[in-house]
Amino acid sequence: MLDLDPADAIVAALWREATTSRASVTQLLRGYFRQVELKPRQQKRIKQLLHRVLASRARIDAALEDAAPAGIVESLEGAVRVLTSRVLDGGLSPAEAKRTLTWIDWERVANFESRLARIDDPLRRVEILGSLPRPLARRIVERFGNEADALATALTGDAPRTIRVNTLQCSVEACMASLERDGIKVRRTEMAMASLEVLGPSQLFRTWAFRHGWFELQDEASQLVAELVAPPPGGIVVDACAGAGGKTLAIAAAMTGRGTLVALDVSASRLEELRRRAKRAGVRNLRVFRIRADAWTDEVEALLARADRVLIDAPCSGIGSLRRNPDMRDRLFADEREVERLQAIQIDLCTRVASRLAPKARMIYATCTVLPDENQRVVERVLATEPTLDVVRVAEIFGSERASKFTDASGTFLETFPHRHPCDGFFAGVFRKRQVDSAADVMATEGSIGGATESADGAEGVE
Numbered sequence: 148m149l150d151l152d153p154a155d156a157i158v159a160a161l162w163r164e165a166t167t168s169r170a171s172v173t174q175l176l177r178g179y180f181r182q183v184e185l186k187p188r189q190q191k192r193i194k195q196l197l198h199r200v201l202a203s204r205a206r207i208d209a210a211l212e213d214a215a216p217a218g219i220v221e222s223l224e225g226a227v228r229v230l231t232s233r234v235l236d237g238g239l240s241p242a243e244a245k246r247t248l249t250w251i252d253w254e255r256v257a258n259f260e261s262r263l264a265r266i267d268d269p270l271r272r273v274e275i276l277g278s279l280p281r282p283l284a285r286r287i288v289e290r291f292g293n294e295a296d297a298l299a300t301a302l303t304g305d306a307p308r309t310i311r312v313n314t315l316q317c318s319v320e321a322c323m324a325s326l327e328r329d330g331i332k333v334r335r336t337e338m339a340m341a342s343l344e345v346l347g348p349s350q351l352f353r354t355w356a357f358r359h360g361w362f363e364l365q366d367e368a369s370q371l372v373a374e375l376v377a378p379p380p381g382g383i384v385v386d387a388c389a390g391a392g393g394k395t396l397a398i399a400a401a402m403t404g405r406g407t408l409v410a411l412d413v414s415a416s417r418l419e420e421l422r423r424r425a426k427r428a429g430v431r432n433l434r435v436f437r438i439r440a441d442a443w444t445d446e447v448e449a450l451l452a453r454a455d456r457v458l459i460d461a462p463c464s465g466i467g468s469l470r471r472n473p474d475m476r477d478r479l480f481a482d483e484r485e486v487e488r489l490q491a492i493q494i495d496l497c498t499r500v501a502s503r504l505a506p507k508a509r510m511i512y513a514t515c516t517v518l519p520d521e522n523q524r525v526v527e528r529v530l531a532t533e534p535t536l537d538v539v540r541v542a543e544i545f546g547s548e549r550a551s552k553f554t555d556a557s558g559t560f561l562e563t564f565p566h567r568h569p570c571d572g573f574f575a576g577v578f579r580k581r582q583v584d585s586a587a588d589v590m591a592t593e594g595s596i597g598g599a600t601e602s603a604d605g606a607e608g609v610e
């Protein structure tokens with residue numbers, strides 16, 4: 148056994164569990180912190196280090212291949228990986244690491260980054276920097292070119308801790324004051340309306356504000372997607388892939404208790420979690436339906452046909468939120484055709500919803516991935532098969548100045564990236580069903596596939 152500092156020893160043990168059990172790293176940490184009483188500062192350190200060791204697997208392996216006796220890297224234990232990760236990140240000096248373990252050349256580990264930067268092959272560099280499987284690294288190099296290194300590096304870093312104030316229950320200021328009374332420092336962020344960044348270690352879920360449903364943990368880009376839904380007063384909103392309800396609850400707050408909010412998902416356990424959260428958040432206009440993936444009941448069909456807004460927060464590869472799920476790397480791209488499989492589901496969901504939308508109703512398509520195959524390519528295919536959809540530019544909904552912080556240059560789609568924005572990588576587009584009165588209109592419509600970004604029914608806000 149190596150003589151590690153106590154927090155490092157805990158991480159080494161958790162690393163072994165994370166790589167052998169089926170539980171996610173979040174479940175493992177939650178279970179451990181429930182059993183062992185630790186200070187917020189210790190919890191934060193353990194979580195960050197475990198995430199880092201899991202997220203930097205390939206980087207650690209490559210550094211050790213260079214610095215450890217040949218042939219032993221495969222058999223190395225969590226303890227060695229923890230030490231290596233800390234030396235790579237500069238948290239532990241080579242001399243300190245040497246006191247624990249002598250047979251690794253820690254100076255070489257500490258200098259690994261400069262050798263890595265000299266690797267000419269961008270694919271190999273991105274594979275190591277982001278500890279990404281080769282098929283994913285290839286897609287990232289193709290899409291991001293010179294920015295691929297920065298994105299890959301960002302995917303192994305710490306994700307910001309952001310909350311959304313539940314404006315159904317309190318104002319942003321009241322929530323800030325309540326958190327402050329519990330010793331938690333927060334600050335306003337710059338993109339979403341009710342978003343706060345949590346500064347420093349804290350046990351958020353023990354606060355008075357959390358117990359009273361005053362906030363939810365939610366990435367800022369995820370909050371922006373929910374804001375894009377922009378429900379009309381008293382309208383019907385369907386969240387077609389609601390999961391545990393991150394966005395459903397944010398939409399509920401925007402609806403201010405009026406209208407009808409409908410949550411659909413194929414997963415019973417996620418919907419159960421959504422019901423629990425909705426109760427705490429004081430949401431009272433919610434109807435929840437567990438659905439089949441390939442067919443909707445008549446009741447759900449009827450709601451979709453009457454809906455003003457339908458959000459499709461589609462199942463996706465989740466690369467934009469990889470920092471929060473570092474162990475997902477091992478499952479990602481286990482099969483090279485995974486992205487094609489997901490794309491088929493995304494297109495199917497969008498075309499089925501689009502064909503049922505009432506005139507002037509909107510569909511909002513969103514993912515938490517940065518791959519064009521799951522974003523722009525899906526949009527192109529859906530617009531080609533559903534010619535009565537118009538794109539509503541994000542800049543039309545949020546105004547050009549605000550939208551410019553998180554859209555492409557034309558202001559059309561929401562796109563965030565972990566290396567450029569203080570949030571996860573998300574994509575979202577908004578589409579409006581056009582009123583088609585006659586066969587001539589359909590023909591005119593077909594001439595404008597994919598190009599129309601202005602609404603046929605006039606200015607925003609008059610619906």
Ligand SMILES: C[S@@+](CC[C@H](N)C(=O)[O-])C[C@H]1O[C@@H](n2cnc3c(N)ncnc32)[C@H](O)[C@@H]1O
Pocket residue numbers: 369387388389390391392393394395411412413414417438439440441460461462463496
């Ligand atoms: C990205 S997650 C949703 C996250 C959620 N909207 C949130 O903000 O917390 C995608 C969800 O789609 C669900 N799903 C997968 N296939 C589906 C289908 N055909 N119809 C509806 N939901 C589906 C999954 O169970 C999963 O909960």
